[in-house]
Amino acid sequence: MSGRKPRSVANPLESAITSPSERILKECHSLYVDSDHGLVRIAGSLGVRLLPPRKKIIVMIMGNHSAGKSSFINWYVEEHIQKTGVAIETQGFTFITSGRKRESLTGNATLHLYPHFRPLLEFKGVTDYLSAEISTSKQKKFSLVTFVDTPGLVDGDMIYPFDVNSAITWMGEQADLIFVFFDPMGQALCKRTLNIVEMLSEKCGDKLLFYLSKADEAGKETDRQRVMMQIVQELCRRPGLNKCGFEMPTIYIPNPQKPSRCVNQIDGVCQTIEKTINQAVQKTLDQLEKDCDLICSTISSKLEQDRADATYNRSVRLYSFLCGALGIFLPALFILSFIVNTFSKEQLDELLGEGSARVLIVFTGIMMYLWDWIPEDGQVLFVIIFGAFCYLLLLLAKYFSGCGNKTMTKKEKRAVVEYSDYIQDIIKTKKAKLYEWYLQQCAAEYDL
Numbered sequence: 001m002s003g004r005k006p007r008s009v010a011n012p013l014e015s016a017i018t019s020p021s022e023r024i025l026k027e028c029h030s031l032y033v034d035s036d037h038g039l040v041r042i043a044g045s046l047g048v049r050l051l052p053p054r055k056k057i058i059v060m061i062m063g064n065h066s067a068g069k070s071s072f073i074n075w076y077v078e079e080h081i082q083k084t085g086v087a088i089e090t091q092g093f094t095f096i097t098s099g100r101k102r103e104s105l106t107g108n109a110t111l112h113l114y115p116h117f118r119p120l121l122e123f124k125g126v127t128d129y130l131s132a133e134i135s136t137s138k139q140k141k142f143s144l145v146t147f148v149d150t151p152g153l154v155d156g157d158m159i160y161p162f163d164v165n166s167a168i169t170w171m172g173e174q175a176d177l178i179f180v181f182f183d184p185m186g187q188a189l190c191k192r193t194l195n196i197v198e199m200l201s202e203k204c205g206d207k208l209l210f211y212l213s214k215a216d217e218a219g220k221e222t223d224r225q226r227v228m229m230q231i232v233q234e235l236c237r238r239p240g241l242n243k244c245g246f247e248m249p250t251i252y253i254p255n256p257q258k259p260s261r262c263v264n265q266i267d268g269v270c271q272t273i274e275k276t277i278n279q280a281v282q283k284t285l286d287q288l289e290k291d292c293d294l295i296c297s298t299i300s301s302k303l304e305q306d307r308a309d310a311t312y313n314r315s316v317r318l319y320s321f322l323c324g325a326l327g328i329f330l331p332a333l334f335i336l337s338f339i340v341n342t343f344s345k346e347q348l349d350e351l352l353g354e355g356s357a358r359v360l361i362v363f364t365g366i367m368m369y370l371w372d373w374i375p376e377d378g379q380v381l382f383v384i385i386f387g388a389f390c391y392l393l394l395l396l397a398k399y400f401s402g403c404g405n406k407t408m409t410k411k412e413k414r415a416v417v418e419y420s421d422y423i424q425d426i427i428k429t430k431k432a433k434l435y436e437w438y439l440q441q442c443a444a445e446y447d448l
């Protein structure tokens, strides 16, 4: 197996159009899922469960109704994928991801594409409000991102078809980044949004980022500052969010027809996404190293256990043989002694030859000596006890013979050693190369 090479996913044409990060993530993924010698399969055969790494990061966008969530996704992807407008447009969850073909998927197909998200089914009624949009866009870092657009949040009489608070919280826990959009209009301080943010902050506060969206609509700089102060104050008032010092960049979708003098930090959002992708690449490579080590250490402990089992089996086999041999030899000698006793020495010499006859006479002599030593009225009891003892020896022999541990066959041993060599020689070398490549890419980006 040491000659095997993991199949590379990227052909020359593909490598020309994909970024190093994308290729690293794809190659790592294929090292796990390869049907012949993927890490998931190798680990599975050793009783270890591994999960293949994700090929993309997940960015969930949540916030009030009409905060500009869908518009941001459309801007990032540079394609009008999600419906936008002043009405409540997004009522469910939509995964927006890149692919080879433009496609729209419904609930069940979406869960097929994202099996990690199957537990969403626990939120009754959510399947009908689940969809996926696959776009061929390669803009910005879209090929490495899956956006999750979430239902617009409102207070009051609005009835959601499922438990929207819990569903968004659960979804947020699965994401790598959670953007919360607050818009300066209308419902900036929507209670439902604040409740969900509070829950998410408790569970995964480090992924939460707040943005003042549609900042170009906030009017003058002073108005914008006031809106921001209000939102931050409201956030700080929540016990679960009482960490203050919230950062809240102002963003808006640039509109050439309506230029605005307001500072737009939307590029910072793209940089945050990029940073998270780089962290995901590093995490994936680190996890690959850890998983390789886990497999190798499982193999060495399996081999060590197998050696210990083999030693144990040898001693158990020896005990079984000794007990069995004694269990047969002792009663045989006992009966033989009485038979030999009926022959004279000369008859035995003639029958067996002088040497064998002497050995037989010595052994049976000892037996008869012991027998004579037993008082006559105890002889029956002795025979019973002696018989029981010999039977016990035979039982012990049987017990020991079934006591051995299962050991690996030669073929199995060869297979695990080959797995270990394959991981050390091929996968680890591959990982080192990918890491080097990743570092080169980082260095190149800093040089620019």
Ligand SMILES: Nc1nc2c(ncn2[C@@H]2O[C@H](COP(=O)(O)OP(=O)(O)OP(=O)(O)O)[C@@H](O)[C@H]2O)c(=O)[nH]1
Pocket: 064, 065, 066, 067, 068, 069, 070, 071, 072, 083, 084, 085, 086, 087, 088, 089, 090, 091, 150, 151, 152, 153, 213, 214, 215, 216, 217, 251, 252, 253, 254
């Ligand atoms: N001026 C301005 N308008 C924006 C901006 N972003 C979105 N809008 C407008 O705001 C309205 C709502 O935008 P959506 O993207 O549909 O908002 P949403 O958060 O997805 O809304 P729901 O899906 O209903 O929750 C639309 O009419 C957009 O054109 C922005 O940055 N500046």
Ligand SMILES: [Mg+2]
Pocket: 069, 070, 071, 082, 083, 084, 089, 090, 149, 152
């Ligand atoms: Mg929307």
